[in-house]
Amino acid sequence: MPVPKVKHVRASVVRGGGGDYHDQADGHWIDDHVASPMARYPEYRASRRAFGIDVLGTLVVEVEADDGTTGFAITTAGEPGAFIVEKHLARFIEGRPITEIERAWDQMYFATQFYGRRGLVVNAISAVDLALWDLLGKWRGEPVHALLGGPVRDELVFYATGARPDLAKQMGFIGGKLPLQHGPAEGEEGLRRNLAKLAEMRSRVGEDFWLMWDCWMSLDLDYATRLAWGAREHRLKWLEECLSPDDYWGQAALRKALPPGMLLTAGEHEATRWGFRLLLEMGCCDIIQPDVNWCGGLTELLRISALADAHGAMMVPHGSGPYSYHVVCTRQNSPFTEIILTAPQADRVQPAFHPLLLDEPVPENGRLKVSALDRPGFGVRLNPDCALHRPYPR
Template sequence: MSMPTIKQIRAYTVRGGGADYHDQGEGHWIDSQISTPMSKYPDYRMTRRSFGLNVLGTLVVEVEASDGTVGFAVTTAGEIGAFIVEKHLARFVEGQRVTDIEKIWDQMFHATLFYGRKGVVLNTISGVDLALWDLLGKIRDEPVHALLGGPVRDELQFYATGARPDLAKKMGFIGGKMPLKHGPAEGDTGLEKNIAQLAEMRESVGPDFWLMFDCWMSLDLDYATRLAQRGREYGLKWIEEALPPDDYWGYADLKKRVPPGMLVTTGEHEATRWGFRMLLEMGCCDIIQPDVGWCGGVTELLKISALADAHNTLVVPHGSSVYSYHFVVTRTNSPFSEFLMMAPQADEVVPMFNPLLLDEPVPENGRMRASSLDAPGFGVRLNPDSDLARPYTH
C-alpha cells in the first residue's frame, strides 16, 4: 500500500485554557502570587497575568493526508505561531509523505534559524511535529508509543504540580511540587515565608512524601543556595528551574552547592538538543524537564533523551499531558511523570487541556495504565465546540 501524502496543513488559535494553560479565569492558583523573573517589580508581583503570561493563547495545528485522515496537536504559540505555520512552514509539510517526519523537522528548523532557535518558533515547530506523529499513528492505526518502540512498563506514576501537595497525597500521587511564592526582591522575610510554607506542608504530608519547589526562573544563585540549604531540614526533594534558562554556569554552581541528596532540575524553557547539550555537558542538573510542546516535539525529544541517557541524567518532561505520556512510557530513563493540577483550587484531578481535548486520560490514584494510551495517534480528539479561529491562510 502506498503511503499517503500530506494534502494540507492548517493553523488555528483558541483562547481560554487549552495548551496555554495559564490562560485561566480569576481565582485560579496558577495565577496567584508566584515568584517570577518579574517579581522584582511590585506592580507585577501578585499575579502572572499582570505581566502578560497569558497573551499568546493556544495554537492548534491540523495536518490532513491525501486519504482524508487528519492529525492534530496543540501547543502554546497563538496567532504568532499560526502565522509561522501558514506563511512559512507549510511549504515543508504539504506534498510530503506522512512518514517524512525527520526531513520535515530538519527543514523547518534550519529554515527558521535566522529568527528562531528557541521560544515561540520552537513551540510552533513542536506543534507541527506532534500533529505529524498523531497523523502517522492514525494512518498506521497505532498509538504513538508503539511508533516509538512500545511501552517499557505497564503503568505510569505521577507527581502533582499545584498549590496543595497535601491534597495530592490523598489523591495517590507520589509527590507534590509547589510554586515558590516569594523571590529575592522580598529579602529574608520572603525566604522565611517560603520555608514556613514548606514546613507546614511537610507537617501535613508526613516524612516520606516528595515535596519540591518550582522556582520558575526567578532566583539568583545566592538565594537558590540558601533556599536549598534551608529546605534540607524539611526534606525538600528538589529545587526546580531556580535560575534563568541561559545561566548554565549558575546551574553548574548550584548543583555543587545544594545539600547532598537534593536534586537540581531544569529544562522546561530549554529547547533542542543543542540547548540540552549545554545543560548535560556542564553538569547543570540531575533531571532535565523538556516540554515536548516547546522543545521541538517528539522528533527532537528523542534526541534529547538519548543525550541524557548517555549522561546518566533522568528525563521527566514538563506537563504536556498525552504528548509526554506516550514518550515517557517508552523510556527507561523517564521513571515517572508530572501532572499539572488544573482545577482552580488544585483540589481535584481534571484533564490538563480541558475543555479543548476530548478523551484526555488522567491518573487514577496517581497512576495510569499504559493500555489507556492505546488509541491511534495520541488518542485524543479536538472538541468540536471549541471556538477556533484561523487568522491566516496560505
C-alpha cells in the same frame, strides 16, 4: 498500500486553557502570587497575568492527508505561531509523504534558524511535528508509543504540581511540587514565608511523600542557595528551574552548592538537543525536564532522551499530557512523570489540557495504565465546543 501525502496544514488559535494552561480566569492558584523573573517589579508581583503570561493563547495545528486522515497537536504560541506555521513551515510539509517526519523537522528547524532556534518558533515546529506523529499513528491505526518501539512498563507513575501537595497525597500521587511564592525582591520576610509554607506542607504530608519547589526562573544564585539549605530540614526532594535558562554557569554552580541529597532540575524552558547538551555537559542539573510541546516536538524529544541516557541522567518531561505520556512509557530513563493540576484550587484531577482535548486519559490514584494510551495517534480529539479561529487562511 501507498503512503498518502499531506494535503493541507492549518493553524488556528483558541483561548481559555488548553495548550496555554496559564490562560485562566481569576482566582486560579497558577496565578496567585507565584515568584517570577518579573517579581522584582512590585506591580507585577501578585499576578503573572499582570505582565502578560497569558497573552499568546493556544496554537492548534492540523495536518490533513490526501486520503482524509487528519492529525493535530497543540502548543503555546497563539497567533504569532499560527503565522509562522501558515506562512513559512507549511511549505516543508504539504505535498510530502506523511512518513517523512525526520526530513520535515530538519527543514523546518534550519529554515527558521536565522530568526528562531528556540522560543516561539520552536514551539510552532513542535506542534507541526506532533501533528505529523498523530497523523502517522492514525493512518497506521496504532498509538504513538507503538511507533516508538512499545512500552517498557505497564503503568505510568505521577507526581502532581499544584498549590496543595497535601491534597495531591490524598489523590494518590508520589509527590507534590509547590510553586514558590516569594522571590529575592521580597527579602528576608519572603524567604521566611517560603520556608514556613514548606514546613506546613511537610507537617501535613508526613516524612516519605516527595515535596519539590518550582522556582520558575525567579531566583539568583545566592537566594537559591540559601533557600535550599533552609529547606534541607524539611526534606525537599528538588529545586526546579531556579535561574534564568540562559545562565548555565549559575545553574552549574548552584548544583554544586546544594545540600547533599537534594536534586536540581531544569529544562522546562530549554529547547533542542543543543540546549540540553549544554545542561548535561556543564553539569547543570540532575534531571532534565523538556516540554515536548516546546522543545522541538517528539522527534527532538527522542534525541534529547538519548542524550540524557548517555549522560546517566533522568528525563522527566514537563507536564504535557498525552504528548509526553506516549514517550515516557517507552523510556527507561523516565521512571515517573508530571501532571499539572489545572483545577483552580488544585483539589481534583482533570485532563492536562482541559477543556480543549477530549478523551485525554488522566491518572487514578496517581497512576495510569499504559493500555489507556492504546488509541491511534495520541488518542485525543479536539473539543468542538472550543471555538477555533484561523487567522491566516491560505
